[in-house]
Amino acid sequence: xxxxxxxxxxxxxxxxxxxxxxxxxxxxxxxxxxxxxxxxxxxxxxxxxxxxxxxxxxxxxxxxxxxxxxxxxxxxxxxxxxxxxxxxxxxxxxxxxxxxxxxxxxxxxxxxxxxxxxxxxxxxxxxxxxxxxxxxxxxxxxxxxxxxxxxxxxxxxxxxxxxxxxxxxxxxxxxxxxxxxxxxxxxxxxxxxxxxxxxxxxxxxxxxxxxxxxxxxxxxxxxxxxxxxxxxxxxxxxxxxxxxxxxxxxxxxxxxxxxxxx
Amino acid sequence: xxxxxxxxxxxxxxxxxxxxxxxxxxxxxxxxxxxxxxxxxxxxxxxxxxxxxxxxxxxxxxxxxxxxxxxxxxxxxxxxxxxxxxxxxxxxxxxxxxxxxxxxxxxxxxxxxxxxxxxxxxxxxxxxxxxxxxxxxxxxxxxxxxxxxxxxxxxxxxxxxxxxxxxxxxxxxxxxxxxxxxxxxxxxxxxxxxxxxxxxxxxxxxxxxxxxxxxxxxxxxxxxxxxxxxxxxxxxxxxxxxxxxxxxxxxxxxxxxxxxxx
Numbered sequence: 116x117x118x119x120x121x122x123x124x125x126x127x128x129x130x131x132x133x134x135x136x137x138x139x140x141x142x143x144x145x146x147x148x149x150x151x152x153x154x155x156x157x158x159x160x161x162x163x164x165x166x167x168x169x170x171x172x173x174x175x176x177x178x179x180x181x182x183x184x185x186x187x188x189x190x191x192x193x194x195x196x197x198x199x200x201x202x203x204x205x206x207x208x209x210x211x212x213x214x215x216x217x218x219x220x221x222x223x224x225x226x227x228x229x230x231x232x233x234x235x236x237x238x239x240x241x242x243x244x245x246x247x248x249x250x251x252x253x254x255x256x257x258x259x260x261x262x263x264x265x266x267x268x269x270x271x272x273x274x275x276x277x278x279x280x281x282x283x284x285x286x287x288x289x290x291x292x293x294x295x296x297x298x299x300x301x302x303x304x305x306x307x308x309x310x311x312x313x314x315x316x317x318x319x320x321x322x323x324x325x326x327x328x329x330x331x332x333x334x335x336x337x338x339x340x341x342x343x344x345x346x347x348x349x350x351x352x353x354x355x356x357x358x359x360x361x362x363x364x365x366x367x368x369x370x371x372x373x374x375x376x377x
Numbered sequence: 378x379x380x381x382x383x384x385x386x387x388x389x390x391x392x393x394x395x396x397x398x399x400x401x402x403x404x405x406x407x408x409x410x411x412x413x414x415x416x417x418x419x420x421x422x423x424x425x426x427x428x429x430x431x432x433x434x435x436x437x438x439x440x441x442x443x444x445x446x447x448x449x450x451x452x453x454x455x456x457x458x459x460x461x462x463x464x465x466x467x468x469x470x471x472x473x474x475x476x477x478x479x480x481x482x483x484x485x486x487x488x489x490x491x492x493x494x495x496x497x498x499x500x501x502x503x504x505x506x507x508x509x510x511x512x513x514x515x516x517x518x519x520x521x522x523x524x525x526x527x528x529x530x531x532x533x534x535x536x537x538x539x540x541x542x543x544x545x546x547x548x549x550x551x552x553x554x555x556x557x558x559x560x561x562x563x564x565x566x567x568x569x570x571x572x573x574x575x576x577x578x579x580x581x582x583x584x585x586x587x588x589x590x591x592x593x594x595x596x597x598x599x600x601x602x603x604x605x606x607x608x609x610x611x612x613x614x615x616x617x618x619x620x621x622x623x624x625x626x627x628x629x630x631x632x633x634x635x636x637x638x639x
Binding site: 184206 | 398433434436437444445446457458467472492493505
């Protein structure tokens, strides 16, 4: 049966979990759900395999999950924990002998172009190099049968981009991470989504990321089928935190897969 | 006893081994020595813990090896497989509440500054952010009791930087990777080094990297105590290739440690 499959490639915040040299209970935890590489989501439908962000661990995430096809990459913003695996997309260019379509808002694309200048500026003639097909987004766009609506989310002095995926009348997925809040226009776009993914850093407030109570309030306003929280810090123990969350709201973890018939 | 400890954090070429989606015998090998993250070397002496390059896997390499102190980072060049773990040095700034001294040739530093602009340009006031102390090198420099001599190596249209480490009259280590050859000035600087690390991609020639026969010829000319080969491609099976190498010349592998009394 045709299906939508979501694979959480990574679910951790900027330094991942465990953090280098940290001996807190979560960083020393043997629960694999507490082992969090940097946040990224793989979305697979029969006609479209797309990743949101390429974290520093993108290569090992792909190896872990057996990813051998990628049709496009979307970017939320250009902070290091979301983009440093960018060059490893080269392998998907090589395997299919194709350019890799990438989608990002203007500000994000400008940063990507600065950071990965060689990939944007080099003649794209080498089969095993990263060959890009950049698309600056400023409104909804179509990939296969899927419509993707970008929404702006405040993230400190900058904006990050959230994405809402719809297909044949269904709002399949809304993905909002790295934001201080989810403004009403974005909530409206996501309302009733089958799956909502939200960034939720920790219990205590943070100037540029939602904490748990803000994410829970946002999820209640959007009223999705189910909510999954990502971009989790080492202050979050999976086994301790999960029982405190409302019904329908779950902590994601690296390697978690969700499958829905299409 | 005071000692020099070398830890091979990574030993693979640009895409690492296994390569995403590759089903060659080496990429499917269960020999852990065939599992190669991107090339980086950690050098530890009582007064100095220094890394050469910060590969995309730098965070997980540090976790694997229990690295919890770093006093400086040297860079060979700014290709993605050598620098994309750069931001993960932030943790060593946080733990010691210090800036991280980084050393690179002018061209490499210019690229690092472009790629990691935020870390160079932001006021360095946040305890858990990457705080840099950049040093552009153009000749020998001293770190603790160790003298480090940079040498230029041709790497396609650009140059990479090799490093020769000396201490109290001993030439401890020469590290030459990502080069089409090792010119006579660099050979002379490294002659008789106790340990020589050379990049050696594969059997067949490559325009910008030494292959095995070029690396072996270079090692014979330098006549070190021992030679270790890094930056290995997925064409190299450890168990098959090692027996073909001359006495004193070994394939390095991720996690290999060498210890020498000082």
